[in-house]
Amino acid sequence: MIKVKSFAFLLAAGCAMIATVPAHAVSGKVREACGADYKRFCPSYPPESAKARQCMRQVGKRLSVGCIDALADAGEIRRPRR
Numbered sequence: 187m188i189k190v191k192s193f194a195f196l197l198a199a200g201c202a203m204i205a206t207v208p209a210h211a212v213s214g215k216v217r218e219a220c221g222a223d224y225k226r227f228c229p230s231y232p233p234e235s236a237k238a239r240q241c242m243r244q245v246g247k248r249l250s251v252g253c254i255d256a257l258a259d260a261g262e263i264r265r266p267r268r
Contacts, residue, residue, distance in 0.1 A: 219256030
């Protein structure tokens with residue numbers, strides 16, 4: 187149970203960090219890996235906008251593993267323990 191809570195906390199904290207990164211700083215790898223998540227959860231907001239980032243942050247726990255890995259590789263979130 188603790189590992190699940192830790193993962194959820196790290197993911198939420200990492201997603202919160204996304205909101206502080208300027209829109210132009212999103213890497214191509216993150217755009218590619220998170221594109222389907224964006225289209226699924228937040229298509230009503232302009233890509234890489236503050237509103238889209240807020241939406242993705244709220245989705246947090248439901249982001250795909252590929253998106254989470256790309257965000258971790260880009261240094262935007264801490265890599266969650268699996």
